[in-house]
Ligand SMILES: Nc1ncnc2c1ncn2[C@@H]1O[C@H](COP(=O)(O)OP(=O)(O)OP(=O)(O)O)[C@@H](O)[C@H]1O
């Protein structure tokens with residue numbers, strides 16, 4: 001279980017996260033929502049150790065990982081699919097996956113399984129990542145994170161700009177991981193997707209939680225998200 005407790009972080013003098021707390025449980029999808037600039041991506045970067053915390057804690061199964069160097073965080077089993085993908089463009093598909101595999105010394109079966117989920121990547125192992133199509137790059141970013149065999153997975157708008165069949169593929173993959181017990185934190189703008197997949201929704205506003213709801217509440221009050229987001 002991932003517990004973010006009262007964290008503060010920002011960029012130089014600019015404070016973005018102001019006492020953010022949230023919990024991501026195994027076998028659950030927690031959707032993080034909020035307007036543009038609310039701090040969703042910043043929250044993920046802070047969890048991954050890519051931004052220093054100026055307060056608060058990030059606990060993974062009770063261990064405070066909030067001050068670890070950034071390269072240690074994925075080694076603990078937290079996979080991250082950043083907004084806009086961020087692959088190693090000059091490396092091949094195979095080399096990008098290898099980075100994920102080495103991080104936690106995953107056994108080869110992990111890669112076999114990931115490639116079975118994304119057979120298009122298996123056909124392009126020697127192709128440079130930068131020359132993949134947008135949808136293929138999103139598959140590779142997802143596949144690379146899955147090569148960690150993660151306990152916790154952070155996905156920052158994984159379906160942005162994708163065609164419906166790719167959105168369905170990513171969604172099915174996320175649901176399957178959830179059912180296997182992975183703890184998932186998903187930034188998602190499309191409210192229909194949130195209502196369809198979330199076990200819990202957390203709405204961020206100016207760097208802190210404005211509202212939270214579980215799946216039962218979301219189903220009985222489907223307009224709740226819209227009201228809180230003001231859309
Ligand atoms: N590197 C940076 N330097 C300075 N300010 C930044 C930096 N990155 C983000 N910010 C600012 O921090 C605030 C939060 O940005 P963040 O990217 O976390 O928002 P977000 O909720 O992910 O938005 P979106 O829905 O548009 O992706 C914004 O005001 C943004 O301009």
Ligand SMILES: [Mg+2]
Pocket residue numbers: 040041042083156
């Ligand atoms: Mg963002």
